[in-house]
Amino acid sequence: MSVRTAHFVGSFPAESTDAAMRAMLDGAGARLLTLPTGETRRYEWYIQPIIEELVSQGALEVKKIGTWRSSRDRTIHRAARGAELTGDMMRLGYLEEATEALPIFERLRAARGLPELALQVGMPTDFTLTFIAMGASGIRSHRQAFSDATLRDIAAVHDLAGDDVVVQLEATAEMVLMAQAQPLQQPINAALGLGKGIAALAAKAPAGTRFGVHMCLGSMRNKARITMRDARPFVYLANSIVRHWPSGRPLEYIHGPLAAGDIPPSTKPEFYAPLAGLSLGAGTRFFAGFVHESPALAAQIETLRMIEKALGRPVDGVATACGLGRRPRPIADALVARSDTLAATD
Numbered sequence: 001m002s003v004r005t006a007h008f009v010g011s012f013p014a015e016s017t018d019a020a021m022r023a024m025l026d027g028a029g030a031r032l033l034t035l036p037t038g039e040t041r042r043y044e045w046y047i048q049p050i051i052e053e054l055v056s057q058g059a060l061e062v063k064k065i066g067t068w069r070s071s072r073d074r075t076i077h078r079a080a081r082g083a084e085l086t087g088d089m090m091r092l093g094y095l096e097e098a099t100e101a102l103p104i105f106e107r108l109r110a111a112r113g114l115p116e117l118a119l120q121v122g123m124p125t126d127f128t129l130t131f132i133a134m135g136a137s138g139i140r141s142h143r144q145a146f147s148d149a150t151l152r153d154i155a156a157v158h159d160l161a162g163d164d165v166v167v168q169l170e171a172t173a174e175m176v177l178m179a180q181a182q183p184l185q186q187p188i189n190a191a192l193g194l195g196k197g198i199a200a201l202a203a204k205a206p207a208g209t210r211f212g213v214h215m216c217l218g219s220m221r222n223k224a225r226i227t228m229r230d231a232r233p234f235v236y237l238a239n240s241i242v243r244h245w246p247s248g249r250p251l252e253y254i255h256g257p258l259a260a261g262d263i264p265p266s267t268k269p270e271f272y273a274p275l276a277g278l279s280l281g282a283g284t285r286f287f288a289g290f291v292h293e294s295p296a297l298a299a300q301i302e303t304l305r306m307i308e309k310a311l312g313r314p315v316d317g318v319a320t321a322c323g324l325g326r327r328p329r330p331i332a333d334a335l336v337a338r339s340d341t342l343a344a345t346d
Contacts, residue, residue: 004343005317006031006336007255007287009214010122010168011043011325013332018104027336029112031343033252033285033317034120034166034212037101043325046219047124050092051077051133059089060133072225076135079142087148094123094153095160102161118210121157122168122323126150127197131173147201154205166252167205168212171198171237172225175215175257178233179226185233195240203246212253213241217260219322224260231258231310232274239279251284257321258290258307265290265303272310285316291339292320293331300338301345318342 006028014020020038042049048068054060060077067073079085098121105119126147130138133146154167174194181188189195202211215234218225228234234256245251258272259265266272280286288307291300308314318339324332 004031004315004345005033005285005287006339006343007034007253007317007319008032008036008336008339009216009255009289009319009323010036010039010120010170011046011323012036012038012040013043013325013327013329014038014040016040017101021101021104021108023333024336025108025112027333028340028343029114031340032114032117034118034168035105035108036120036122036168036323037097039097039122039323039325041097043323046323046325047129047132048074050129051075053093054090054133057089057091058083059085063134074132077133078138085142085145087145087150087152090145090149092123092129092149092153094121095156097121098157098160098165102164106164118163119161119165120168120212121165122170122214123150123153124170124172125174125198126201127194128171128173147204150201151204154209158206158209163208163210166210166212168214169198169201170214170216172216172218174198174237175217175234176225178237179217179228182229182233185236189237189240195237196244198241199244199246202249202251205249207248210250210252212255213238213251214255215257216322217257219261219326222261222326224257224263224321227260227263228257230271230274231256234258235274235278239277242280242284253285253287253316254280255287255289255319258288259292259321261321262294264292264294267299267303269306269310272307275307275310276312278311286311287317287319288315289319289321291318291335291342293327293335293338297338297341300342304342304345
């Protein structure tokens, strides 16, 4: 019997946190290690509502208006005039999301008889949030403020739920930059300190905080920012994160995007060959993000076999490449069911 789990990245197209959590549990509850909140107040737009709220709070103001039709055409912001941007100025909303979700989660966990299940709270890395909000220039001048605000919420969520919560750090900008740099991902990672920076964020969190890392190629309007030539950029960044990861903060899993928005996973074995070099170490699971609605189930099973042949072992879990929030509800439900089926494949 398969020991694979199913993993859901975070967002889910439902009218409430309760409805989102129930849908994921109904589809694959017995296979879940973590249950996301569903991010139901921002599931369609991911980071955009967080940034717009920072404008409302007076921390940011618009520098260049964009349409948000794609991540390339997003609105770029700057620090509000006359103010020095600090973490204390920013309320990112993660604590409020976790506070709402926790009692719902506890009730559902008890009702379903899943005592080991943990609540999953997704948070973009400080690098990703700064880059999307303020562009590359913001990384140099204002990343620390976003780091401080993120760490404040990580600590508060940990205080709220303790070992019952896993914080999922979401490294979209880092993964996109690595894919854009291919085959020069090594010098880009070294120059920008991408893997090291993700681990450094975790190092400043309270001891004992449980983490996962989700790498993403973007999914605005279900369109990825970029595709990978093969899995090498993911493998290199994942290994870099693990090499720098601090002790005392369990890294429970790393999720890798093996599809890209509306683009299904590759059918070529050579795309997955770099997975042979993935080195996560004991205790860190690999969740393969290849589950997609376009291929037939038989083709998805064949893709799973190619992934596992390249990896040299079964994957620890199956997942879509990103959250389900940018998909219509019927497709999201179908992908939950498909994840459960693929996890059970012998």
